[in-house]
Amino acid sequence: MEGARRERGGRIEVRGLTKRFGSFTAVDHLDFDVEPGRVTGFLGPNGSGKTTTLRMLLGLVRATAGTATIDGHRYRDIPNPLTVVGSALEATNFHPGRTGRNHLRVQAAVAGVPDRRVDELLELVGIPAAARKRAGGYSMGMRQRLGLAAALLGDPRVIILDEPANGLDPEGIRWLRGFLRHLADEGRTLLISSHMLSEVEQTVDDVVIIANGKRVAQGTVAELRGHPTAYVRTSDPERLAEGLRRRGLAVTPAGRGLRVTTDDLATVGDVAHASDVAIHELRSEQTHLEELFFNLTESEEFRNRNLLAQAGDTGPSAPAGPPTDLPPPSGPPIDPALLDEPGPDARDEQTARLDREGGAR
Ligand SMILES: Nc1ncnc2c1ncn2[C@@H]1O[C@H](COP(=O)(O)OP(=O)(O)OP(=O)(O)O)[C@@H](O)[C@H]1O
Ligand SMILES: [Mg+2]
Numbered sequence: 001m002e003g004a005r006r007e008r009g010g011r012i013e014v015r016g017l018t019k020r021f022g023s024f025t026a027v028d029h030l031d032f033d034v035e036p037g038r039v040t041g042f043l044g045p046n047g048s049g050k051t052t053t054l055r056m057l058l059g060l061v062r063a064t065a066g067t068a069t070i071d072g073h074r075y076r077d078i079p080n081p082l083t084v085v086g087s088a089l090e091a092t093n094f095h096p097g098r099t100g101r102n103h104l105r106v107q108a109a110v111a112g113v114p115d116r117r118v119d120e121l122l123e124l125v126g127i128p129a130a131a132r133k134r135a136g137g138y139s140m141g142m143r144q145r146l147g148l149a150a151a152l153l154g155d156p157r158v159i160i161l162d163e164p165a166n167g168l169d170p171e172g173i174r175w176l177r178g179f180l181r182h183l184a185d186e187g188r189t190l191l192i193s194s195h196m197l198s199e200v201e202q203t204v205d206d207v208v209i210i211a212n213g214k215r216v217a218q219g220t221v222a223e224l225r226g227h228p229t230a231y232v233r234t235s236d237p238e239r240l241a242e243g244l245r246r247r248g249l250a251v252t253p254a255g256r257g258l259r260v261t262t263d264d265l266a267t268v269g270d271v272a273h274a275s276d277v278a279i280h281e282l283r284s285e286q287t288h289l290e291e292l293f294f295n296l297t298e299s300e301e302f303r304n305r306n307l308l309a310q311a312g313d314t315g316p317s318a319p320a321g322p323p324t325d326l327p328p329p330s331g332p333p334i335d336p337a338l339l340d341e342p343g344p345d346a347r348d349e350q351t352a353r354l355d356r357e358g359g360a361r
Contacts, residue, residue, distance in 0.1 A: 016066030096136025140167030
């Protein structure tokens with residue numbers, strides 16, 4: 001892409017951002033930063049408030065409280081915003097009877113971008129031929145790529161994509177990963193949402209995780225993953241532990257087995273063999289990040305209340321349980337600074353909510 005980014009800027013700041021729909025709090029005092037030159041994943045289960053947050057950031061929904069700014073400016077105060085911020089939100093509708101190319105040309109005209117750039121972008125996102133067909137017949141993946149091209153029209157330094165990996169096949173996800181990396185390497189700021197960690201874990205540098213509109217964790221992927229660990233169960237744990245420690249590996253007892261700080265299962269097997277003990281189980285453990293996200297998506301505790309509530313009932317507006325209520329991770333220990341501690345009132349509301357639910361059962 002022409003015009004490699006040299007200029008600084010493109011920092012997103014979200015402070016105390018809150019959105020209430022009636023008595024329902026969809027986004028709840030959210031704070032996070034997104035840095036230029038990095039791909040930041042904005043992760044959370046279905047209904048956790050990702051799209052609502054991005055819509056506030058893009059000035060499409062008015063915040064109930066708090067601010068979301070780009071280089072200190074609210075979106076609506078940015079002159080000619082399409083040249084600063086490009087975005088593709090979920091369920092972007094393209095007129096079915098219009099070709100993808102014409103669709104982009106209309107948007108280009110609005111943004112004051114020459115038609116030439118439309119063809120460049122279609123080439124770049126890999127749909128130059130398909131874009132001459134009517135958008136009504138596009139697959140999900142083609143729509144995603146067209147949305148991406150639209151987001152890039154104004155050569156923006158901030159790019160905000162809602163669920164860009166949704167509907168992409170593994171090859172498409174790999175392509176997207178390379179594409180986003182390239183954009184970040186040019187110094188652009190990338191904020192991409194996803195409800196699936198596995199779709200974006202290898203794509204993003206930083207993550208902000210939310211549940212029920214509240215931030216649950218943030219940090220670099222490496223920090224949140226922690227050290228890789230293996231779990232091993234054997235006929236003689238003490239003897240194996242001794243052999244592993246002699247190899248310089250950290251070993252701790254874990255249930256009926258041992259946890260070893262390594263991602264190298266072969267070494268564990270070799271040490272067992274050399275120590276003359278039988279292995280009954282040997283596997284890599286989930287990283288802390290996988291475990292954290294799994295707990296958010298699997299536990300009813302963190303499910304979106306609108307998904308649980310009866311039709312027409314938006315449920316109580318009490319916030320979700322604090323992250324410290326997650327089951328203790330079986331994986332490696334993690335720096336507590338990366339997890340968000342709930343305030344004392346969150347604990348009270350949590351207790352109150354559990355009481356209410358307990359009474360209802
Ligand atoms: N206009 C609205 N009126 C009332 N409730 C809304 C409105 N928009 C969103 N919500 C509710 O706010 C919550 C958060 O929705 P949002 O679309 O932001 O979630 P999400 O994290 O993007 O979910 P998904 O992964 O399914 O895309 C949901 O419970 C949703 O029903
Ligand atoms: Mg969404």
